[in-house]
Amino acid sequence: MRILEGEKVTKYFGGLAAISNVDFHVDQGEIVGLIGPNGAGKTTLFNLISAAITLNSGVIRFKDRKISGLKAYQICRTGVARTFQSVKVFGNMPVLGNVLLGSFFGTSTGMSSADATREAMESLEFVGLSAMRGTPAKDLTLANQKRLEVARALATRPELLLLDELIAGLNATETAQAMELVTKIRDRGITILMIEHVMKAIMSVCNRIMVLHHGEKIAEGTPKEIANNQTVIEVYLGK
Amino acid sequence: MDITKVTSKRLFLPGIIFFFLAVLALFYPLYAPAYYVIQLTAIFMYIVLTMSWVIFSGPTGYISLAPAAFFGVGIYTSAVLGKALSLPIVICAGGLVSFCLALLVGALTLRLRGIYFAIFTFGLVELIKQLLLYWEINITHTRGRFVILVSNNTIYYVMLAILAILLITAYIIRRSKYGLALQSIGEDEEAAAHTGINITALKTVIFAVSAIFIGATGAIMATRWTYIDPYIAFNPLFSFMPVLMAIFGGMGQFYGPIIGATIFAYLEEVLITRFPYYYMLIFGLILIISILFLPNGLVGLLQKWRKGDLAKQDENP
Numbered sequence: 001m002r003i004l005e006g007e008k009v010t011k012y013f014g015g016l017a018a019i020s021n022v023d024f025h026v027d028q029g030e031i032v033g034l035i036g037p038n039g040a041g042k043t044t045l046f047n048l049i050s051a052a053i054t055l056n057s058g059v060i061r062f063k064d065r066k067i068s069g070l071k072a073y074q075i076c077r078t079g080v081a082r083t084f085q086s087v088k089v090f091g092n093m094p095v096l097g098n099v100l101l102g103s104f105f106g107t108s109t110g111m112s113s114a115d116a117t118r119e120a121m122e123s124l125e126f127v128g129l130s131a132m133r134g135t136p137a138k139d140l141t142l143a144n145q146k147r148l149e150v151a152r153a154l155a156t157r158p159e160l161l162l163l164d165e166l167i168a169g170l171n172a173t174e175t176a177q178a179m180e181l182v183t184k185i186r187d188r189g190i191t192i193l194m195i196e197h198v199m200k201a202i203m204s205v206c207n208r209i210m211v212l213h214h215g216e217k218i219a220e221g222t223p224k225e226i227a228n229n230q231t232v233i234e235v236y237l238g239k
Numbered sequence: 240m241d242i243t244k245v246t247s248k249r250l251f252l253p254g255i256i257f258f259f260l261a262v263l264a265l266f267y268p269l270y271a272p273a274y275y276v277i278q279l280t281a282i283f284m285y286i287v288l289t290m291s292w293v294i295f296s297g298p299t300g301y302i303s304l305a306p307a308a309f310f311g312v313g314i315y316t317s318a319v320l321g322k323a324l325s326l327p328i329v330i331c332a333g334g335l336v337s338f339c340l341a342l343l344v345g346a347l348t349l350r351l352r353g354i355y356f357a358i359f360t361f362g363l364v365e366l367i368k369q370l371l372l373y374w375e376i377n378i379t380h381t382r383g384r385f386v387i388l389v390s391n392n393t394i395y396y397v398m399l400a401i402l403a404i405l406l407i408t409a410y411i412i413r414r415s416k417y418g419l420a421l422q423s424i425g426e427d428e429e430a431a432a433h434t435g436i437n438i439t440a441l442k443t444v445i446f447a448v449s450a451i452f453i454g455a456t457g458a459i460m461a462t463r464w465t466y467i468d469p470y471i472a473f474n475p476l477f478s479f480m481p482v483l484m485a486i487f488g489g490m491g492q493f494y495g496p497i498i499g500a501t502i503f504a505y506l507e508e509v510l511i512t513r514f515p516y517y518y519m520l521i522f523g524l525i526l527i528i529s530i531l532f533l534p535n536g537l538v539g540l541l542q543k544w545r546k547g548d549l550a551k552q553d554e555n556p
Contacts, residue, residue, distance in 0.1 A: 050433055076435035088430035090423045101423050104416040106435030113416070156435055 091138030106156025313457020337454025383468030489536020
């Protein structure tokens with residue numbers, strides 16, 4: 001079943017087409033990788049799905065319901081959560097406060113204070129940050145701040161999670177842990193669409209990979225197919 | 240849970256202090272001379288202006304210079320309706336009109352950020368002032384209005400009531416999930432929106448709620464001046480004072496702005512009576528010194544001292 005579907009999605013920045021006529025889909029329960037050189041439009045596509053920016057034409061559907069045109073907070077409440085390329089945690093707030101906001105405001109139904117706290121603690125437990133719940137978020141390491149962003153997103157009870165460069169800037173051990181977290185999230189039944197530059201990581205966890213270049217989709221397939229795709233190799237290495 | 244235990248323990252002492260202050264305030268006019276009652280009323284007014292400002296601008300970081308507009312609207316509401324309606328209704332009307340104005344302005348302008356928002360809100364004060372002047376000169380052919388007289392003690396008790404309701408409201412908002420959401424807006428608006436917070440609605444509503452108290456204060460304080468015109472009602476000082484008092488007191492703690500406003504208002508009174516010619520100069524100097532050396536306000540200073548004392552102990556943040 002298709003959980004997310006985009007049809008002829010187009011976004012212009014001035015005269016430049018950041019995303020042009022891109023069709024894409026994500027099936028329930030998979031991990032889909034989104035790759036491409038810098039400036040290919042990966043984050044723009046994320047911003048369009050999560051309604052950080054509005055698209056010029058095309059349509060995006062989530063569970064067969066049109067979500068393009070909704071506001072960012074509504075997208076979150078329908079079940080699409082995201083993290084950011086440059087970490088955006090609420091630095092002066094304790095770790096628990098960050099996650100509480102997700103469970104208070106991000107779920108479709110809203111919850112009581114006790115339920116929200118339990119939900120937030122569960123998310124923190126899941127990503128392994130429960131011991132630091134009282135620490136201001138700005139005092140965490142980069143790897144932990146990224147985990148916190150994931151916990152905040154999970155607290156909104158998403159069905160689809162958009163991860164924007166979860167492992168950029170992490171060392172080898174942290175990368176391995178982050179990839180483990182990604183599969184753990186998928187095992188909970190949450191579908192994942194992730195942008196990543198580290199090929200080794202993305203090849204190992206993704207069921208399917210989409211390649212963007214200059215705002216157009218140039219390839220799509222299993223990791224193996226993508227690794228042997230002539231166009232993709234040319235784009236990355238030059239002819 | 241252990242968290243609730245800690246907060247109730249921490250609330251105990253301030254709670255008792257507040258209770259005693261409230262009882263003291265309640266019986267104050269029965270024993271104190273009229274001058275001191277008026278002085279305390281002025282202090283209450285400044286606390287209300289400052290705390291209302293802090294409810295919205297404190298956590299979100301949106302510097303609003305609109306308090307003078309809401310204050311002036313309250314004053315004019317009182318002047319227009321004062322003769323026809325009873326005092327409680329006039330005061331509620333002052334709050335309501337301010338609320339509506341803030342709702343309208345908020346919906347239009349809260350997408351502006353930083354300095355643009357500050358300038359727009361300040362422009363609002365001037366805009367309403369000029370509109371009223373135009374109206375009075377060209378249409379009603381009057382200048383200013385007389386306001387009904389109310390006894391000093393009545394003004395005092397009304398201000399006390401507004402202050403009490405405001406403090407309770409501010410405390411509830413600060414402790415609620417909406418307080419947390421306001422803080423997240425101040426830290427990163429984009430992330431807040433993607434966490435499911437309807438930032439536009441939240442900002443607009445809280446901005447409007449904070450304006451109720453300023454409008455109501457304007458409506459009751461108008462009765463102290465007997466005559467008002469647009470220049471008196473829309474004095475830009477009422478926009479700047481709350482900001483300065485909040486910074487002076489420090490916004491990190493709930494009681495910071497209260498302390499700031501109290502000391503500032505008292506200082507103003509003392510300086511005006513003792514040094515009528517130099518008071519603005521001294522006032523300015525104190526302000527510059529406090530901003531240079533107390534970036535977190537008086538509360539920041541207090542916390543520094545306490546941290547110094549507790550340095551060796553294991554402190555629970």
